[in-house]
Amino acid sequence: MKTEVVDKKLEKLWLKKATIYLVLILMVFISAVFVVFQVFEYRQDTRQLSSYLRERDDLNAEWGRLLIEQQTFGATAQIGTRAVTQLRMYSPPVSQSVVISLPQTSDEKK
Secondary structure (H helix, E strand, C coil), rough: HHHHHHHHHHHHHHHCCCHHHHHHHHHHHHHHHHHHHHHHHCCCCCCCCHHHHHHHHHHHHHHHHHHHHHHHHHHHHHHHHHHCCCCCCCCCHHHCCCCCCCCCCHHHHH
16 A cells, blocks of 8 residues: 555656656747747848948938039039139120131041
């Protein structure tokens, strides 16, 4: 009778150990799956961030080009105004204009 009690206790103990090991292994697999999902999301976010940074750099470059273009157009009007007011320059009338035409070479005739 004592052996039966001991056997039942050992059987219950073995069942508890097996259940605990099974739960632990299951928890390890679940945590591994979550790690895989987290790494995947991290890589997606990193790709998206790099595309946003690339777009920002492109927009900054375009903004710089637009500023240069704006300064160029502003400078053209300013140069014309200064030429007329400070240097007293003007466009000559047609009667004072001379058009010079260069003779054509044989290569240009083709």
